[in-house]
Amino acid sequence: MSTVTVSAFIEAQDVEVWRLLTDLPARARWLSAVGAxxxxxxxxxxxxxxxxxxxxxxxxxxxxxxxxxxxxxxxxRLVLSSRGAGADYRITWTLRRVERRRRGCTEVTVEQEAVPTARYGRMLALILGGLAARAVEGALRRDLADLAQAVGPTRSAEAA
Known part of the structure; x- marks a missing residue:
């Protein structure tokens, strides 16, 4: 199993971030990597x-x-599952309100866990583990940046 975690502080209330995160028809408008x-x-x-x-x-x-x-x-807290080729994924979004200035701020953490489900999935995880983790981290950072852009300015982002 491999886990990648990324966090960002978004200058918006947690309810605003949650509303956008759970608005499925809007996802293709704010997620730059999503076409439909x-x-x-x-x-x-x-x-x-x-x-x-x-x-x-x-x-x-x-x-x-x-x-x-x-x-x-x-x-x-939002937990999603997704079946992939050779692995099952669990994506956990955690929103934590942080009081800043007048508007407020939300620390958003997204964690993706991959559990190999087939022999080749385990083999790929061993061979490409670091490369795959960097690719996932990049995708998660992009999704967080897109979310921040759609709901308010990002103060900082960091990988855990």
Whole structure:
């Protein structure tokens, strides 16, 4: 299993960040790597909600990914799962209110855990572990920067 964690401080209230993070139809507008979002379950955002988003890789290739909400505790914790080729992923978003100035600030941490599910997934994790972790970290940083840009200015970002 490999885990990558990235954090940023966003100059916005946690409820504003949560609202944007859980607005599935809006994801393609604020996530620069997402070209399209297809909501697969009807109704309100809650555990069990599923969607497919088409991510555009740096080389221009499209990569569809399906996500399912495992846990949603507004406005502080969102846990998603995604099945990948050779690995299952768990993505945890944690929002923590930090009082700053008049507007407030939210520390947003996103953690992605990858659990190999096939022999080749374990082999790839051993061979490409560091490279894959850097690629995931870059993607998570970009998603956080996009979120910050959409809801307010970013003060800083750091990897854990």
């Amino acid at each position: 979002v297809d909501v697969l379950t009807p109704g309100d955002f809650r555990p069990g909600t599923a969607w497919r988003e088409t991510r555009v890789r740096p080389d221009g290739a499209e990569a569809p990914e399906e996500f399912v909400v495992v846990e949603a505790v507004a406005p502080g």
